[in-house]
Amino acid sequence: MRPHVVLWLEQFVRADVASLLAPTWFTCVGLAGLVGLAVMLVRARRHGIDPGAIASVVLWGYIAAVAAGIVVPALIDSVEHLVATGRIHLHWSGMTSFWGYLAGAAAVALVCRREGLSLARVGDLSVIPLGVALVFARAGCFLAGCDYGKVSSLPWAVRFPAGSPAWRDHVRSGLIPAERAQSLPVHPTELYEALLGVAIVAITVVVARRAQRARRQRTDGDAFLLAAATYAIGRLIVEMLRGDAGRGIYAGLSSGQIFSLLVLLAIAARFVVARRRVLAAVAAATIALTVAHAGEAHAQAPPDPDPTERPLYSTGVMLGVATPLNRRADQIATLDGPSLSFGFLPGRFGLWVDLDALSSSEASHTTVLAAVSYARRPIRSLMLGFRVGVGATRVDFADAAFEDVGAMTYRLDALVEYAVQRHWALWVRPLTIDMLDAGELGGPILTYQLRLGIAYRFGSRRNAVHPPVPSLPPIVGLGGAP
Numbered sequence: 001m002r003p004h005v006v007l008w009l010e011q012f013v014r015a016d017v018a019s020l021l022a023p024t025w026f027t028c029v030g031l032a033g034l035v036g037l038a039v040m041l042v043r044a045r046r047h048g049i050d051p052g053a054i055a056s057v058v059l060w061g062y063i064a065a066v067a068a069g070i071v072v073p074a075l076i077d078s079v080e081h082l083v084a085t086g087r088i089h090l091h092w093s094g095m096t097s098f099w100g101y102l103a104g105a106a107a108v109a110l111v112c113r114r115e116g117l118s119l120a121r122v123g124d125l126s127v128i129p130l131g132v133a134l135v136f137a138r139a140g141c142f143l144a145g146c147d148y149g150k151v152s153s154l155p156w157a158v159r160f161p162a163g164s165p166a167w168r169d170h171v172r173s174g175l176i177p178a179e180r181a182q183s184l185p186v187h188p189t190e191l192y193e194a195l196l197g198v199a200i201v202a203i204t205v206v207v208a209r210r211a212q213r214a215r216r217q218r219t220d221g222d223a224f225l226l227a228a229a230t231y232a233i234g235r236l237i238v239e240m241l242r243g244d245a246g247r248g249i250y251a252g253l254s255s256g257q258i259f260s261l262l263v264l265l266a267i268a269a270r271f272v273v274a275r276r277r278v279l280a281a282v283a284a285a286t287i288a289l290t291v292a293h294a295g296e297a298h299a300q301a302p303p304d305p306d307p308t309e310r311p312l313y314s315t316g317v318m319l320g321v322a323t324p325l326n327r328r329a330d331q332i333a334t335l336d337g338p339s340l341s342f343g344f345l346p347g348r349f350g351l352w353v354d355l356d357a358l359s360s361s362e363a364s365h366t367t368v369l370a371a372v373s374y375a376r377r378p379i380r381s382l383m384l385g386f387r388v389g390v391g392a393t394r395v396d397f398a399d400a401a402f403e404d405v406g407a408m409t410y411r412l413d414a415l416v417e418y419a420v421q422r423h424w425a426l427w428v429r430p431l432t433i434d435m436l437d438a439g440e441l442g443g444p445i446l447t448y449q450l451r452l453g454i455a456y457r458f459g460s461r462r463n464a465v466h467p468p469v470p471s472l473p474p475i476v477g478l479g480g481a482p
Contacts, residue, residue, distance in 0.1 A: 002143040003161050019326035019446055020433065026323050026448045028140025030430030032133035033062045034414070039129040041378065047125065052381040053115040057108055057122060058129075059418045059426050063452045064107035069100030070321070101259070120221030127204045127227040134197030134231075142190035149187025150243040151175075157185035165244060187241045196234040200227045229267050232260035311457030314343040314417070316427050318453025322358050322365075322434070325446040332445065333360040339451055341427075349374055352387060354411075358449075365436075367393040367409050375415055383417040393436055407438030417455065425455045 002022055009018035023031075037058045044054040082088050108126075112119045141147045145164035149157075159182040160166040166183040170176045175184055204223055239256045318339045324332040335358035344351045349372065356367040368391050375385025389411040396404045413432035419425045432449035 001145060001158070001160065005143065016326065016444060016446070022325070023140065023143060024323060024325060024448050025140035025144035025146070026321070026450050027431065028136045028143065029066065030414075030450055032136035032140075033058075033066075033428070033430050034416075035136060036062070036129040036133040037416075039132060040125060043125050043128070047121075049117070049121075049125070050115075051379045053117055054122070054125070055379065055382045055418055056115060056420065056426075057111045057117065059416065059428060060111045061104040061108040063426070063428065065100035065104030066450070067319075067452060068103030072099040072103075118220055120219075120224070123221055123224030127223050128201050130227070131197040131200035131204070134200070135194045138190045138194040138197065142188065142194070146244070147190050147193075148183075148243055149189035149192075149241045151184045152187045152241075153185065154187070156188065158188045159183050159185050169244065186243055189238050189241050189243075192238045192241070193235070196231060196238070199234070200230050203227070203230060225267055225270070228263055232263040232267075235260045311423075312345060312459030314345060314425070314455050314457045316341055316425075316453050316455030318427055318429070318451040320356070320358065320429075320432075320449050320451035322447040322449040325433075325448055327445060333362055335360045335363075335365060335447075337364075339453070341455075343373070345373075345375075348376060352389065354389070354391070361398065363395055363397045365393055365395055367391055367434075369409060369411055371411060373415060375417075381419045383415065385415040387411070387413050387415060389413075393438075395436075395438070395441070403440075405438050405440045407436055407441070410435045410437070413449070419457070423457050425457055427451070427453045427455050 002024060005022040006015075006018045009021055012018075013021070037055065040054050040058050041051045044051045078088055108122065109119055111117075112122050138147075145160045145166060148160060148164075148166040161183075162181050164183060166186055167176075167180075170183050171178050171180075204227060207226065208223065236257055239254045239260070242254065242256075318341065320336065320339055322335040337356070337358040339354060339356045339358075341352060341354045352371040352373055354367070354369040354371065356365070356369070358365045358367075369389045370391060371387040371389025373385055373387040375383050377383050391409045391411070392406065393409040394404065394406045411432065411434050413429050416428040416430065417425050418428075429449075429451040432451065434447045434449060436445040436447070438445065
């Protein structure tokens with residue numbers, strides 16, 4: 001649906017500006033992470049929980065979810081390619097949500113344990129942010145045309161344009177000719193899941209308000225379990241309406257349905273166990289002993305250095321992906337690869353040098369870029385900001401028939417840094433817009449990029465604390481007391 005958004009925006013702005021403003025799937029995923037982080041920090045402050053610890057939970061969970069959702073499908077495809085051809089071919093294979101859910105949940109559990117947070121309480125706090133994030137992510141799926149539904153004659157069924165996944169599948173199946181400009185009408189299953197996110201938020205708010213009016217004390221974790229059950233049931237229904245066959249079908253069930261059934265089974269098992277007093281008492285005793293042992297170990301451990309000390313220099317390595325905004329996927333493939341970044345941060349403004357090496361099966365893009373940043377810290381361990389940069393990019397084509405191209409590159413990106421130790425930090429750059437200004441490539445190329453990585457910080461710029469100047473005793477005759 002993104003081409004339709006671009007055409008609509010072109011009524012008000014230039015075509016290149018419309019391509020820049022029209023969001024992509026990657027843009028929506030980045031926004032989901034930023035909005036989820038902001039809502040979690042607000043809720044943490046209201047409930048008296050350390051926002052720094054919550055920021056660590058959200059960022060590690062987000063990175064694990066995005067990384068696993070991208071890497072695991074690529075690995076699965078590479079294994080299938082190895083079995084079929086005897087060769088390994090690692091390439092972009094899209095993103096699978098339930099692998100992201102599993103990895104994100106595991107990361108959240110580990111960070112909560114490290115930070116001494118109640119996993120159940122953090123889960124309750126995360127329900128509303130997760131519902132909001134689901135709305136953004138599935139809106140991105142709708143714009144990208146992925147995860148589409150079965151053919152439908154309902155009045156709200158949608159037609160995706162030529163080149164979209166639905167259109168390509170319908171052409172391959174012989175349902176429409178290749179000359180058709182649109183797919184057949186299908187269920188907007190992406191929007192169904194977005195509404196599921198809205199329902200999760202609404203149910204959580206209503207249940208919480210009713211419990212507050214009735215002055216009932218809810219057990220930590222109840223809200224999260226309710227939200228998880230709501231999503232699992234909704235996902236089971238939505239999966240029945242999905243029309244894309246690439247999500248995996250096993251024993252007549254899709255991978256999403258299997259995942260949802262496992263979630264419901266786990267929730268049911270939890271309630272069965274909770275009714276058995278003996279098992280509950282044993283579990284409570286085990287948890288109490290574990291917490292007591294962890295508390296004793298924590299009390300005996302030496303204090304860690306201050307992880308929020310502000311560095312003068314910061315350097316890191318990241319992995320990123322780039323997708324075109326004003327070109328079709330069959331014209332420019334999604335690129336991925338590593339990036340190195342070095343920053344000089346004497347204050348709120350900073351200077352940066354980046355080296356990017358992104359590539360696809362068709363070409364490689366090597367970029368050297370200098371940037372200026374502005375950043376602030378809403379909490380001591382978290383830095384949020386943006387950068388503006390300019391540099392040079394060399395495009396090397398795999399096909400020798402094409403001549404390599406060099407061009408200027410302009411960049412605008414958002415910065416998120418979370419200090420996990422004195423010298424180490426987590427980097428997320430969820431919203432990066434690059435413009436490659438190359439006439440040889442048919443005009444400027446706009447790409448959206450997402451990067452995740454780690455950084456090493458050194459050179460303290462903490463303000464020195466000067467010792468107080470001792471006061472002199474009053475001198476008689478010079479205005480002092482006798």
